[in-house]
Amino acid sequence: MLSPYRKTATTSLIGLLAALSLQANAELSERYTDADGDMIADIPPDESQWVDPDTLVFAYTPVEDPAVYANVWSDFLDHLSQVTGKDIQFFPVQSNAAQQEALRAGRLHVAGFNTGGVPLAVNCGGFRPFAMMAGEDGSFGYEMEIITYPGSGITSVEDLTGRELAFTSQTSNSGFRAPSAIIKSEFGMEAGVDFDTPFAGTHENSILGVIHQDYDAAAIANSVITRMKARGVISEDDYEVIYTSATFPTTPYGTTHNLHPELQEKVKEAFFSYDWEGTQLQAEFSNNGESQFIPIDYADRWEIIRTIAEANGVTYDCD
Structure with missing residues (x-):
C-alpha cells in the first residue's frame, strides 16, 4: 500500500x-552534422555512408527478462517487417551500456532507449528519435x-x-x-x-x-x-x-542516422500505422494507459532531461 x-x-x-537557470545545448560528436538545428544528427549527404541491411536489428531498453519483451514486441516487429520488407531481429540487450555500444558500433538500427540515456545515444551514437508511446488522448x-x-x-x-x-x-x-x-x-x-x-x-x-x-x-x-x-x-x-x-517523457523510438533515408521513412510509417488492438504490445503497455505512437521533437521534449543531466555535471565526450 x-x-x-x-x-x-x-x-x-x-x-x-x-x-x-541552465541552458542545455546540443553536444553532437564531430562525426555528425546538424545543419537544420534540430539537435540530432543529419542523414549523411554522401550516399556511400548509407546502410541498407537485409535484416534490421531492433532493441528495447534493458529489462530484467528480455525474453518477456521479445514476445511483447513480436506483433509489432512482424508489422515492421511487412512495412519495410526487411527481416527483423530482436536484440535482447542486457544493459544500457551494451545498447549504447551496439548503436555506436553500427550493430543496431532501430531502438527504444531509456529516457536519461537518450542524449548520449543522440550525441555519441547518431540516434534519431521520432516517436514515443502515448494514451488515446495524447497524454504521455x-x-x-x-x-x-x-x-x-x-x-x-x-x-x-x-x-x-x-x-x-x-x-x-x-x-x-x-x-x-x-x-x-x-x-x-x-x-x-x-x-x-x-x-x-x-x-x-x-x-x-x-x-x-x-x-x-x-x-x-x-x-x-x-x-x-x-x-x-x-x-x-x-x-x-x-x-x-x-x-x-517516456522511452523514445528512433533509428540510427545513417540508415537509408527511404528505409528511415518506412520505419516511421511502421510505427505510426501500427494497429495496437489485440496485440501483445497493447496487453503490456495499456497498463500505463498507452495505446499509440505519437511523433516527438527531441529538442523540445528532452529539454528537461538534458537540463537535469547538466545539473549533474554530465558532459558528452564522444570523440
Missing part, C-alpha cells in the same frame, strides 16, 4: 530548473518514485540519511539523474555522502531488490512498477512510495 507520508512533487522539478510520460519496503522505518526522503538508496544506472533519468538532482536541491542531501548508492542495473532489479529487502529504498520509474503489478510479478502491498516527481 502507499505510505501516508507519500510526498507528491508536481512543481519541485520546475523550481529546481528555474533555480539552476511517467514519474520518478522513491520506494521502500513496509516496516523499513523510512517514511520520508530525510529518513534515507545513513541508509541505502538503490539507483539503476548512471545514464538513467528516473533511476539516477533526476533523484540525484532533486534530493540535493530540495533536501540538501548528496548521493554517496548522506546515503549509500548501489547500482542495480535495471528498474526491475531495483524494485525487486527493495521488495526482497536487499536495498532499503530505490529510485524507479513508476511505469515499470505498474507493468510489473499488471503481470502479477509484484503487488501494491509489497512496497511503499515516499516521493513522486513531476512527469517526464
